[in-house]
Amino acid sequence: YAQDFGLTTNRFEKISKKTITDKNSIIVRDNAKCILCGDCVRACDEIQTVAAIDFAYRGFEAQVVPSFEEKLENTECVFCGQCVAYCPTGALAIRNDVDKVYKAIEEGKYVIGMIAPAVRASLQEEFGMEDDIAMAGRMVSILKMIGFKKVFDVAFAADLVAYEEAHEFMERLENGEKLPQFTSCCPGWVKFAEQYYPEYLPNLSSVKSPQMALGAIIKKYYAREIGVNPEDIVLVSIMPCTAKKFEAEREEFEGDIDIVLTTRELVKIFKATGIDIKMVEPESFDRPYGLSSQSGLSFGKTGGVLGSVVKVIEDKVNVKSVNTREIAQGVNLTEVELENGKVVRGVAVFGLGNVRKVISDIKEGRLNADVVEVMACNYGCIGGGGQPYPNDVRTR
């Protein structure tokens, strides 16, 4: 099933920096607004340990490249967008792709939207609503009013991804190879692994992220089913994530996703309509990619992918017990005791600085793990760089 529908990729085994595209900046800098507060440096260097931004120098050629001169594309930047969330003046911003959506609608393209799980809860907060129960439905309604033909739920693809990842993991466990298996649905983490831990690339799951899996299904299968030329479809992925813009532009994904909007860009579109979101009658996601389990929805937060994989394992083999506990800041350990007495150890870690510690513990034998879920952002995608700014961080 996975291969038929294009859900897997072999890129993780052979990728090198050369295949990373260098398109328009995803993170845009306006140095005239910079007040040298250093918040971006702390977010990048100290928390994420990426060192794409520094006070004096930045980038691969740190000795020769003066501060503020180098494009972030030419540095180790993983596009997690955490620097943008911390910048108090707007000197760092995410590329705005809203106009591309308006243009596609104006040109009469078959515009399809797909919404990630983490977007709905933050939109509820942004619009001061008490709950997010009908938020997904309200988003569908407004997007349809604007001119979207269909709106699908990325949580549907998250379920598929969890299912495929669990199968891949069970196979690796049985054969005792390419373990621990690392998740590959966070593009910030994938780029981080390519740059700093290439020896672990074969250990990354071959399953695409939910965004790219659903993109492949829609462009390669659904288009045929509805009799629309894939060239006429403009697929708009709505994500909490800035790195997803980068992921969609990677050469190996063949342009399955046309435009990625962050939650903040979606908020801009909604506000521009002047529609009071609280008054909007909710509509269901379109079928067939409108259904998901609670596990699919939980992809938006740390531990969600691992939890979903564990649920699939529970469904496939008899499990005696499942226990989860925090073992360090940003790191949770889940122990799954199988019927035969074997204990499967899953680690969920968020924040790239924490990831370095986990990998060093695995390498030096201090931590035993069979499967590792990695999310680059704080608490997972819910803390993504494309989410509305927390009130205590952003003043503007």
Ligand code: SF4
């Ligand atoms: Fe994107 Fe989520 Fe990874 Fe952050 S944790 S870079 S929001 S996929």
